[in-house]
Amino acid sequence: MRGLALLLVVLFHLFGGGRVSGGVDVFLVVSGFLVTGSLVRRAETGSLRLGSVYARNLARLAPPALVVLAAVAVAAWTLLPTGRWLEIWRQVIASGLYVENWDLIANTLSYGAAGPAVSPLQHFWSLSVQGQFLLAWPLVVLVVAWLCRRARTGVRRQLVVLVALASATSFAYALYLTQVLQPTAYFHTGTRFWELGVGALLALVPLRGAGGLRALGAWAGLGLIVSSGFLLDGGTLFPGPWTLWPVTGALLVLAGAGTTVAWGPRRLLELAPLRFVADISYELYLWHWPVLIFYLALRGFPAVGVRGAALVLAASLVLAWVTRQLVARPVGLALPRTMGPARAGGTLLAAGVATALVVVPTFAASVDLRNREVAALEALQHLGPAYTGAQALAAPRPRTTPNASHTGNAATLQEAADEMPVRPDPELAKTDETRVDHNQECVQVHGDGPGLDQVRMCTLHDPAEPTRTVLVAGGSHTYQWAAAVNRVARENGWRVLVAGKGQCRLMYEPVPTDDCGRWSANVLAAAGSLDPDAVFVTGSRTHEDRREFVVPVEVAAWQQLDAVGIPVVTIRDNPRFRWSPPNCVRDNGRDAARCATDRSDVFAERNPVQTFPGMPASAGHVDLSDALCEPRSCPPVVGNVMVYRDGSHLTATYLRSLTPALDKAVRQAAPWLY
16 A cells, blocks of 8 residues: 555656645555554553664664665755755755654745756655654553553543544644645644544554455545546645545555455555565655656756656666665664664664764755855955946946047956856855845745734834834835835935735735735735835836736725825836746856846836826836846846846845935935935
């Protein structure tokens, strides 16, 4: 069963175009069934020892996993760009400590189909859930068994009640969190326990009799398991109610496949090829995903084709078999049938040392790289005169003339400046953020969920006697400007407040339909109480595949502010790319035509907010498109400065160079602030 489940996972990852097979859910049910059955049998005979259980689990799971983690850490260092090292090494550490699912949640990552930019350790989330279960569940069973012995009652009966209540609670939480924050729910241990729990219940209440009916159910269960990935998009539906599809299938097979009915599915599940895959299924699961991701990253493919998938599968099978033969099997054979405290302690110590040999060097390398990144980011504050950034678009480039030596000298200086390395380095660009971008005091988390409609507001500058108060409110394309607004404010004595929410722009709906709408309503209410002299927002909205446009519900929010005497200052949105400008510059150089985008594809001839129906007369409009783009194109590098840190956000370094242009534009658009 585990072999079938993990084989489905691998095949759907390789050939399924990103669809989730449901195999991991089957795997969790089987794990709950096997682990609980083993623990309870030992608890009933009084032979349950935590040290022995932990030692065996670690000896079985850790060695192959550590081999893969070490390989991924080294492969990232040797094969991938520097900009990806920290993220992957962080996940190596999290996976080695069985907390990868929490790392994915903490970094607001969602489950994604295979691609060159996807984490090669994303699949370790399910192993982390299982690892946490294997850590907590033996202790729970031991405590319940001890209490039952004191109360002279049966262990199974009490565990049935406990597991049923815990599973029902977990399932209810899964239903709720899947509705409000599905990416978090997908990785969350609390939303996944019920899948382990129903397997545990089946182990605690074994079924007897009705062999024919159970065999028929087992065939139906196999149908549910195999069809799950074809009929359901588990990446967006699980672990909600549709997860019952593969989970029910797993329960039916576990309940009926072992019957002696001749026409049951037992013979199918005992076929030699499937047993071979089952024997290496754990190692195959470990290897297939990083092999796939590194293949895509090295080939530069957005997705894997049939030939590539076959190649990845073959390589993964070989690596899995070798790991099984050289690592997992020798460790398993070295473990005695009975393990006393001394041997268990030695095994745990050996597992701890092996884990440390992978985690500690990776952590040390991460710290060193991070320190070097911090130093490089600090150096960006003090770039030389060759790094003009946006100012390069404000003045024409000098051209050489045969009879003007001074002009020739200027051109020579310009050519020398053009040969300077781009700053920030394209590999560093994604970390060149303003101090507001991930400040939890300023920015509410993206998504729907409990409390995610509440306003987080911070103060960037608060002089003793402010001349004006301004509020910067909206999503990342708005609060990325907060640091530049703050620099203007410091020169003019303004108080600066920031209220942001990821992927949410200030809008107004009479009846808000989601947390973005409710958050916006709360921001409007807060602005009414604060009575700022201006609210800075993003005006037009750019898109990767169409020209900029204006969203009516955003204009409605500006009208609400205007109605209470608060004018808005709109900042024209910056370009968005279908590709990563830093990666393109890294691979092709700053002048490669493929790294720029046509200006006419992004911007209309005139800022569309200025003529949009219903625009408040009090609004001021800031247009910095000429400080971002040349007359015909929007390049990724201007004045030797990397403009973008990803496909749509500006680097902090370029924003610093934009400050004079912003100050000039705000003076024209909102003279009442000065």
